[in-house]
Amino acid sequence: MSNPILQAQNLHKRYEKVHAVQGISFDIQQGEIFSLLGPNGAGKTTTISMLSCLLSATEGDAVIDGHSVGTQADAVKRVIGVVPQEIALYPDLTARENLMFWGKMYSLSGAHLKQRVAETLEIAGLSDRANEKVETYSGGMKRRINIAVGLLHEPKVLFMDEPTVGIDPQSRRRILDTVLELNQRGLTVLYTTHYMEEAAELSRRIGIVDHGKLIALGTQDELTKLVGERDTVRIGISSVNDTDALLAALTKLSGVDHAALEEDELVLQATNANAHLSQIIGAIGAAGGQVKSIKVAEPNLEAVFLHLTGRALRD
């Protein structure tokens, strides 16, 4: 399989004080959903902004459907659709009117514009509310208008930048289903998220980004193999005095490779965790801690991130 519709080549973005993107390269195959997974500040939005010609790259380029982002922005903009987290919507206009406005910005007009507005409202699941003012819409519905806007001019590739952040689970489910459906119809998608479950559900290949770098890229199987056979153990604890000392004691135990604290949950990477649970619980008890809950999970993308960075994906 090698038919890349997008090739990002050594993209860099330097600001005065921040090297936000530090040489990111990846290919996206025609027809795939490719996810960039990384925590806040990793450089996901900056990367998408460079690929969308909204921000010029300090170094590097990308080729999308045969056109250079650096030198052929107009051609690139015709083949890409962009779904940012927030777009400017007029609250006192209806969803349909907002879409008509954005369609004109994309140089659509007449019967074709009307038809595209109707079609994208349908895809976004907003047809029955299309004539209501946007100020009456929930956050999730506004996100769905963003998706409709991104699809108006029938792009070949859709960029979606964390489209589910801050919305309720039902709206999230709807958006994920819409992404899968659009992909079924042949749309290529570049999806960014800091939710491992979303990347895992939507995409076969995932790039993990952190501090402006692509630190791993592959299928989920390839990525989880990086962790080896290690399990993730999550232990809800309370009343530990010296957590640094506890973390140090835990990492000294045989089988335990990593220990970190996320709020009041210990997150450990351990080989054959179930065989070491009694020692782990003993160490917590010795530190004056109380165990509230224990969950053992086999390797997932969260574990991959922890393995590669020593930090949890969630900040």
Ligand SMILES: Nc1ncnc2c1ncn2[C@@H]1O[C@H](COP(=O)(O)OP(=O)(O)O)[C@@H](O)[C@H]1O
């Ligand atoms: N206009 C800007 N000027 C300076 N620094 C910026 C600017 N935009 C983003 N950054 C910095 O670049 C890094 C990457 O940001 P961003 O691409 O928004 O990350 P993400 O989308 O993964 O959360 C962060 O450290 C952020 O503070």
Ligand SMILES: [Mg+2]
């Ligand atoms: Mg972002």
